[in-house]
Amino acid sequence: MFRDISYSIFVIIFLGMVMHIVADLVKGKFDSKSKGQLHKFWWIGWSNGLSCFSKLKRIVLIVAVTCLIVMFITAFSGRLAANQLMTGYILMIHVGTAPVFIVCTVFLIVSWGYQCRLTENEWGELLNRIMLKPASHENSMLFLKLTFWFSMGLSVPVSLSMLASMFTIFGTHGQEVLFNIHQYTSLALVSSVVIHLYLLLRNQYK
Amino acid sequence: MIQIIRTFMSLMLLICVNAQLRAAEKGKGLGDGHDGNRSSISHVITLYDEKDVEIKPNVSQPRPISMRNTCGKCHDYDAMASGWHFHSGSTNALSGRVGEPWVLTDTRIRTQIPISNRGWKGAYKPSDVDMSAWKFLKQFSSHFPGGNYGEMVPSDDDEDADPEEFLRWPISGTYEINCLACHHADRKQNQSDAALQAARENFRWAATVASGLATVKGAASELDDFYDPETEYEIVTNYDKSRFDANNKVFLDIVRKPPSNRCYYCHSTQDLQTPGKDEWVHNEDVHLASGMSCSDCHRNGVDHMMTRGDIEPNHKNPHSSNDYLKAFDIKKVASYSCSGCHLGNESGVDAANKMGGHLGAPIPEHKGIPPIHFEKLSCTACHSGKLPENKTSRVRTARIHKLGLHGRHTMNKQLPHVVTPVFAKAENGKITPHNMIWPSFWGLKTNGVVKPLPPSLVREIASDALGVETDNPERINDWIELSEEQIGNVLKLIGEDYSNETDKDKVSLEAIYVGGGNLFSLSDDGKLISVPHEAAEPYKWPIAHDVRPASQSLGSNGNCADCHSQDSPFIFGEVEVDTPINPGEEETVPMTQFGGLDPLYYQSFAFTFLFRPWMKVVVIIASVLIGLVLLLFALKGLDRIVKMAGKNK
Numbered sequence: 001m002f003r004d005i006s007y008s009i010f011v012i013i014f015l016g017m018v019m020h021i022v023a024d025l026v027k028g029k030f031d032s033k034s035k036g037q038l039h040k041f042w043w044i045g046w047s048n049g050l051s052c053f054s055k056l057k058r059i060v061l062i063v064a065v066t067c068l069i070v071m072f073i074t075a076f077s078g079r080l081a082a083n084q085l086m087t088g089y090i091l092m093i094h095v096g097t098a099p100v101f102i103v104c105t106v107f108l109i110v111s112w113g114y115q116c117r118l119t120e121n122e123w124g125e126l127l128n129r130i131m132l133k134p135a136s137h138e139n140s141m142l143f144l145k146l147t148f149w150f151s152m153g154l155s156v157p158v159s160l161s162m163l164a165s166m167f168t169i170f171g172t173h174g175q176e177v178l179f180n181i182h183q184y185t186s187l188a189l190v191s192s193v194v195i196h197l198y199l200l201l202r203n204q205y206k
Numbered sequence: 207m208i209q210i211i212r213t214f215m216s217l218m219l220l221i222c223v224n225a226q227l228r229a230a231e232k233g234k235g236l237g238d239g240h241d242g243n244r245s246s247i248s249h250v251i252t253l254y255d256e257k258d259v260e261i262k263p264n265v266s267q268p269r270p271i272s273m274r275n276t277c278g279k280c281h282d283y284d285a286m287a288s289g290w291h292f293h294s295g296s297t298n299a300l301s302g303r304v305g306e307p308w309v310l311t312d313t314r315i316r317t318q319i320p321i322s323n324r325g326w327k328g329a330y331k332p333s334d335v336d337m338s339a340w341k342f343l344k345q346f347s348s349h350f351p352g353g354n355y356g357e358m359v360p361s362d363d364d365e366d367a368d369p370e371e372f373l374r375w376p377i378s379g380t381y382e383i384n385c386l387a388c389h390h391a392d393r394k395q396n397q398s399d400a401a402l403q404a405a406r407e408n409f410r411w412a413a414t415v416a417s418g419l420a421t422v423k424g425a426a427s428e429l430d431d432f433y434d435p436e437t438e439y440e441i442v443t444n445y446d447k448s449r450f451d452a453n454n455k456v457f458l459d460i461v462r463k464p465p466s467n468r469c470y471y472c473h474s475t476q477d478l479q480t481p482g483k484d485e486w487v488h489n490e491d492v493h494l495a496s497g498m499s500c501s502d503c504h505r506n507g508v509d510h511m512m513t514r515g516d517i518e519p520n521h522k523n524p525h526s527s528n529d530y531l532k533a534f535d536i537k538k539v540a541s542y543s544c545s546g547c548h549l550g551n552e553s554g555v556d557a558a559n560k561m562g563g564h565l566g567a568p569i570p571e572h573k574g575i576p577p578i579h580f581e582k583l584s585c586t587a588c589h590s591g592k593l594p595e596n597k598t599s600r601v602r603t604a605r606i607h608k609l610g611l612h613g614r615h616t617m618n619k620q621l622p623h624v625v626t627p628v629f630a631k632a633e634n635g636k637i638t639p640h641n642m643i644w645p646s647f648w649g650l651k652t653n654g655v656v657k658p659l660p661p662s663l664v665r666e667i668a669s670d671a672l673g674v675e676t677d678n679p680e681r682i683n684d685w686i687e688l689s690e691e692q693i694g695n696v697l698k699l700i701g702e703d704y705s706n707e708t709d710k711d712k713v714s715l716e717a718i719y720v721g722g723g724n725l726f727s728l729s730d731d732g733k734l735i736s737v738p739h740e741a742a743e744p745y746k747w748p749i750a751h752d753v754r755p756a757s758q759s760l761g762s763n764g765n766c767a768d769c770h771s772q773d774s775p776f777i778f779g780e781v782e783v784d785t786p787i788n789p790g791e792e793e794t795v796p797m798t799q800f801g802g803l804d805p806l807y808y809q810s811f812a813f814t815f816l817f818r819p820w821m822k823v824v825v826i827i828a829s830v831l832i833g834l835v836l837l838l839f840a841l842k843g844l845d846r847i848v849k850m851a852g853k854n855k
Binding site: 087092110113127160 | 571573575576578580764804807811814821822824826828829831832833835836839842846
């Protein structure tokens with residue numbers, strides 16, 4: 001069940017991104033900046049003249065994303081390939097990476113939170129979209145910011161579901177529920193982060 | 207006319223015989239099953255001897271009770287004979303989960319061989335050591351429920367049978383299934399007496415004497431081969447006349463469910479850490495302590511195929527033996543396994559079985575224990591046997607060490623050393639506590655296949671080399687020490703004894719000795735060499751009792767360190783190697799070897815538990831901070847929504 005849902009979501013996300021890129025290419029949206037103007041670390045928003053804290057923010061982002069990739073590979077590779085749960089050293093790597101990720105996440109939400117708040121226009125766009133009214137989306141950062149908050153929000157149940165299982169609070173059934181919460185919220189977190197990173201890179205490149 | 211009468215008479219005779227046979231068949235199994243009345247049935251019954259003659263205590267020379275003829279009047283004896291306790295000697299003995307073997311021991315020749323006819327890995331069949339049914343009884347009948355080997359009298363055309371045994375069987379009689387050994391609730395039932403009669407080769411009398419209904423004078427073993435039991439009366443049966451009523455009927459306190467006390471005679475285990483005067487500190491199995499009996503879980507129908515608790519819900523084939531599973535109604539049997547009672551059997555036949563809780567079994571919460579544990583460990587791993595310590599300890603079992611023999615025939619066998627608990631992988635892949643013995647024997651390796659030699663033969667071949675006749679030899683760790691020089695000498699003697707056979711049959715016969723996990727043999731230049739060998743691997747069998755209370759289970763109260771610490775005996779314990787070679791040296795092997803566990807991984811994993819409290823703190827603080835920031839911005843967002851809503855008049 002979880003394996004099938006995971007496959008479906010990843011395929012949908014991948015196809016969605018491909019279609020989005022193709023649509024942008026057809027509209028010629030990637031012509032605005034020449035490649036020569038980009039910093040070699042443009043993909044993490046690096047540019048000349050960044051302050052130390054700005055550099056730190058980007059480094060932490062890299063660390064967090066790396067941790068997430070490690071946790072994704074350790075958790076999903078066996079599950080998607082052979083429907084096997086993690087055991088042994090794979091499990092240890094997964095568990096060992098988790099605290100680093102969560103600490104980075106705290107730093108990210110504190111340091112990027114203000115920048116990711118919704119502007120007046122974005123609120124309007126959001127409300128219009130909720131009410132299914134036409135909304136301008138030229139240079140909109142709405143989805144980028146929403147995926148940021150969505151990812152941050154999901155990191156809490158992802159962490160707490162495993163943390164709670166380490167206490168003698170939940171029995172076998174509770175443990176199974178916690179495990180299900182962990183794996184489904186993790187799937188949502190990964191999906192959200194992938195979309196966020198895609199939008200971030202797209203935004204950086206444009 | 208005469209022809210017609212003759213035909214008519216013959217026909218009538220045939221009809222009468224047929225009617226009688228049918229009546230007999232009808233009676234067979236009359237007492238089996240259940241009419242629904244829950245009250246126990248009083249057994250005031252007539253006793254019959256092996257000639258199906260009613261037993262009257264006042265006649266001269268009454269014969270002992272025949273269970274086949276007495277119990278068989280109402281119960282299907284042959285159906286019961288197919289049961290778990292009674293069919294191991296048959297050619298189609300069921301295998302199933304590995305169990306406690308019989309152990310053929312001879313300390314003088316440093317031999318202990320696991321014996322079983324069930325084809326369990328590491329155990330040898332009685333025929334492998336030239337053990338006939340008669341010899342089997344002689345060796346193991348002290349703890350024997352009867353039937354099986356006890357009724358395997360060699361047929362007249364059996365050319366392989368020992369001629370002497372032909373003569374001894376009629377004198378001793380068959381050892382029929384002793385129904386009373388289990389179902390007689392009378393406190394007078396004394397299996398130690400049955401053992402004494404069996405030791406005297408009075409197999410025919412064993413059940414009668416054990417029941418307390420009669421005493422017997424005389425020993426079949428002391429009678430000469432040509433004694434005629436039909437005409438001579440050297441063995442005298444004296445019935446307790448007070449037990450018979452005016453109709454020569456006897457009240458037997460027969461119960462459908464055998465009391466645990468009966469089971470204990472053959473299925474007791476003694477903890478050798480607190481033997482003797484400290485025996486009183488032992489606790490019983492938690493189930494028995496709460497008022498249950500063995501047969502509450504180990505149930506059976508008329509076929510006497512006791513459930514062994516090993517067929518669990520959702521584990522369709524825990525064994526390599528499909529026939530074993532076919533012998534049980536899996537859906538029903540699984541409901542009486544540990545998980546069947548305590549967690550329910552999803553594939554159970556009715557709602558009650560699906561819900562579990564038989565006999566008030568509590569549903570365990572297993573708080574704080576991730577479900578992966580239930581995939582990797584059996585229930586018994588945490589709940590059964592002795593709590594693990596740094597080094598395995600020893601136990602004695604009733605059958606192997608002949609416990610429970612009282613009076614003059616009391617034994618105090620120390621060998622073989624049964625080490626416990628050994629956490630090894632069972633056939634279903636789960637880590638399970640085991641009892642274990644290290645086999646030691648002299649044998650032959652024929653084309654790579656190792657088989658033990660009968661101890662009696664080794665005694666003949668190498669009596670002097672092994673010091674068999676030495677009075678009171680020195681014992682170290684209960685063993686008479688065996689030096690490598692002795693091993694070499696005995697192997698040479700065995701090799702010489704079999705050299706003719708090797709030449710004749712042109713087969714590769716190699717004399718070997720198995721001990722301490724190694725296989726010893728002589729190289730071409732006559733030097734003793736030893737190598738680890740499959741045949742020398744320890745024989746181990748899973749244990750489930752005594753079940754400890756939940757509070758004494760591993761991991762109780764979420765104490766992960768019971769197993770996940772760097773010095774946890776469960777994973778990093780040491781298993782005693784038992785051998786007559788340098789028996790004073792305390793050799794051990796790591797527990798991880800038996801569990802198929804990677805010690806480096808488990809050391810690393812245990813190491814991570816040192817940081818687990820820190821991790822918990824970090825994750826809690828991080829989650830709180832993230833939650834607060836989310837709340838902050840959520841409130842700001844809410845503020846905006848409220849303001850926007852307010853603008854619309």
